[in-house]
Amino acid sequence: MTFKLTSHYFLERRGLKLGHVSVPEALAMPDKQTIMKVWKNDQSIVLPKLLDEHLPPYQADIQRAHECMEHTLNGIELGKTLEKSGAIKRLESEFSFLASSMEEHDEQAIEKLYFDAGDEKNILAEDLWCKASWLSFHDEDASLRFRFSFGMEGYEDVAADPERQHWAGELCTQIFPESELITKNPNILKHLTSILGHEPAFVERIVYFNAPNGGAQFHHDVERGHAGVVFAQLSGATFWLTASKPLLMKAMYDFSKQYPIKQELKNLLENDKLLSAYMEESDHAWVEELIDQTPEFIQYMIEQGYSHILQAGDVLLLPQRDLNHCVWHSVFTLGDEPGEALSFAVR
Numbered sequence: 600m601t602f603k604l605t606s607h608y609f610l611e612r613r614g615l616k617l618g619h620v621s622v623p624e625a626l627a628m629p630d631k632q633t634i635m636k637v638w639k640n641d642q643s644i645v646l647p648k649l650l651d652e653h654l655p656p657y658q659a660d661i662q663r664a665h666e667c668m669e670h671t672l673n674g675i676e677l678g679k680t681l682e683k684s685g686a687i688k689r690l691e692s693e694f695s696f697l698a699s700s701m702e703e704h705d706e707q708a709i710e711k712l713y714f715d716a717g718d719e720k721n722i723l724a725e726d727l728w729c730k731a732s733w734l735s736f737h738d739e740d741a742s743l744r745f746r747f748s749f750g751m752e753g754y755e756d757v758a759a760d761p762e763r764q765h766w767a768g769e770l771c772t773q774i775f776p777e778s779e780l781i782t783k784n785p786n787i788l789k790h791l792t793s794i795l796g797h798e799p800a801f802v803e804r805i806v807y808f809n810a811p812n813g814g815a816q817f818h819h820d821v822e823r824g825h826a827g828v829v830f831a832q833l834s835g836a837t838f839w840l841t842a843s844k845p846l847l848m849k850a851m852y853d854f855s856k857q858y859p860i861k862q863e864l865k866n867l868l869e870n871d872k873l874l875s876a877y878m879e880e881s882d883h884a885w886v887e888e889l890i891d892q893t894p895e896f897i898q899y900m901i902e903q904g905y906s907h908i909l910q911a912g913d914v915l916l917l918p919q920r921d922l923n924h925c926v927w928h929s930v931f932t933l934g935d936e937p938g939e940a941l942s943f944a945v946r
């Protein structure tokens with residue numbers, strides 16, 4: 600699992616060659632005021648090497664998580680893997696493992712495990728789940744994620760039930776104890792408490808394994824009740840483009856003045872309101888083609904200072920205030936190995 604970062608990388612995602620990137624000089628840790636200011640301005644910020652000294656005690660857990668990912672890739676049932684790794688035993692004092700489902704109705708899903716918090720006599724939270732899914736349908740992208748939530752996916756208003764959100768978070772900690780690298784990190788707690796004005800809760804947790812040729816296309820993570828996302832790279836490395844929605848729209852506009860782009864998008868770029876609404880549509884192919892599939896645009900974003908590289912131990916804060924003021928982000932895997940990362944929403 601040792602991972603050495605060389606200085607130059609090609610950006611490749613789902614079969615598309617999207618340019619290259621050089622690893623910049625090591626960043627300095629921003630001070631508290633800067634972090635607050637950047638978050639309030641709806642911009643992302645890297646806290647470099649924040650976890651470095653905290654990683655060693657969790658290396659065995661990170662190793663087990665990698666094994667869990669590999670077993671899942673090899674088609675071994677998640678319930679069996681967790682039983683073998685000791686995770687099911689560990690969580691028995693607080694949770695009951697109810698059932699697993701292969702989620703045949705959901706093409707992207709791999710498997711979903713259901714739990715209750717508490718015991719038969721005293722159920723504290725029902726219908727919590729851990730769901731393993733592919734990140735894409737591309738043959739050569741082995742990226743997958745384990746997501747923790749509860750209730751009916753896509754129907755339930757998760758923000759309305761902080762108690763079950765809490766227990767779904769605890770379930771994540773039991774299965775992936777390295778979650779504590781975020782939830783118990785004194786610096787993360789201190790910064791987020793200053794930003795939010797109260798102690799943060801880490802909800803709607805996702806444990807990612809971004810694999811070579813994988814990552815995520817530009818998107819946002821706005822959800823009712825959530826202030827933003829904390830992303831921690833625990834192994835491997837990722838490349839990010841991040842920009843608040845207004846800045847991403849401006850970058851597209853400015854780019855279109857210098858480079859040829861599709862006429863339909865050119866027209867759309869002249870009207871902020873229409874463009875903004877179009878970007879929220881699930882099919883926003885004209886924008887996608889530019890921001891996710893055009894190497895020149897990706898290079899332009901790098902030149903404009905919208906990129907970050909995360910290595911093991913780095914943390915990225917992504918404020919998600921609302922649909923008009925949220926950080927849109929695009930992720931690429933760097934290097935030849937899949938890496939583990941935690942992505943926790945903050946409320």
Ligand SMILES: [Fe+2]
Pocket residue numbers: 818819820928
């Ligand atoms: Fe995201």
